[in-house]
Amino acid sequence: MRKFISNLLLLLLLAVANSCIYKELWYGSSETAEVRVDYDWTGSGHENPSTPMGLYLYADYGSSSQFYQTGSSSAVIQVPIGEYGAIAVTQGSDVIRFRGSDDRDTFQAYTGETKSFGPSLLSKSVPRATGAEAESMILEPDFLCRGVAQEISVTLTGEDQRILMQMQEALYICNITIRNVENLRYAQSVSATISGLAASLYLSDGSPSRESVTEPFDCISDGQSVVRGTLRSFGPAAGDVRNCLVLYFILSDGQKIYYTFDVTDAFAKAQAAHSLEVEINIDKIPLPKPIVNGGGYAPSVDEWQIHYVDLNM
Secondary structure (H helix, E strand, O other): HHHHHHHHHHHHHHHHHHHOOOOOOOOOOOOOOEEEEEEEEEOOOOOOOOOOEEEEEEOOOEEEEEEEEEEOEEEEEEOOOOEEEEEEEOOOOOOOOOEEOOEEEOOEEEEEOEEOOOOEEEEEOOOOOOOOOEEEOOOOOOEEEEEEEEEEEEOOOOOEEEEEOOOOEEEEEEEEEEEEEHHHHHEEEEEEEEEEOOOEEEOOOEEEEEOOEEEEEEEEEOOOOOOEEEEOOOOOOOOOOOEEEOOOEEEEEOOEEEEEOHHHHHHHHHHHHHEEEEEEEEEEEEOOOOOOOOOOOOOOOEEEEOOOOOOOO
């Protein structure tokens, strides 16, 4: 009886086994090909910068990325067989961060927030441009170039395969010059902010985000009559947002004075010319003399005084 039961169980197991169909799971091509990557810096304004590069290959020009870290000149990498789109970005910055790299349409560069700027100025203690009081104050991006390539086909032809990444400057560079500043020799410090700037940059097409932020930066005074400053940014925020320049002066007697200027047109002019360089030139600011020997009204050094001037740009 035991032998009969054992034989019956064996027959049942064989029947079950014969009724199953096994299929091998396939996760895509495991074969790779050797591909050379070259970076062309001709149109970037930078001559072969010594910086690590991040190369992202996107299957079907969308999600599912492959990441490679290379040098800034050329590299040879192993790439799975397939069709790709590519984004290359400079890396190694202490300020610029990246997010959303899993999908090329969400891949962005951004920076962190800051709480202070200029000599002893806290972001919460200084007046902000009208309408920009709620904007975050972010760190100025320092260096970012990007390159995009499409319709990359990696095959097993045995022939030499190459990806050429043509790198471009990704940041707006704003040059500010203020001439004929009266009584500038009495200014102990000069700082500035520009509001309405983009919080991040989409790396697939170089478009700015819709979230607007304020960026602080220091200015340089010649001690006579000219103030200059340079600011890098991701450009003006997308949408109907105004860009305002605010200049902050601290005088030798402790007075704190600020001036505001609408510079939206300067950014719009650069965009219309397909340029990343923004020129802001302002003529004549009537900075008051410090109060000496007790003469005149002496405001509290903790108060900021706004001064209005006719804008000559």
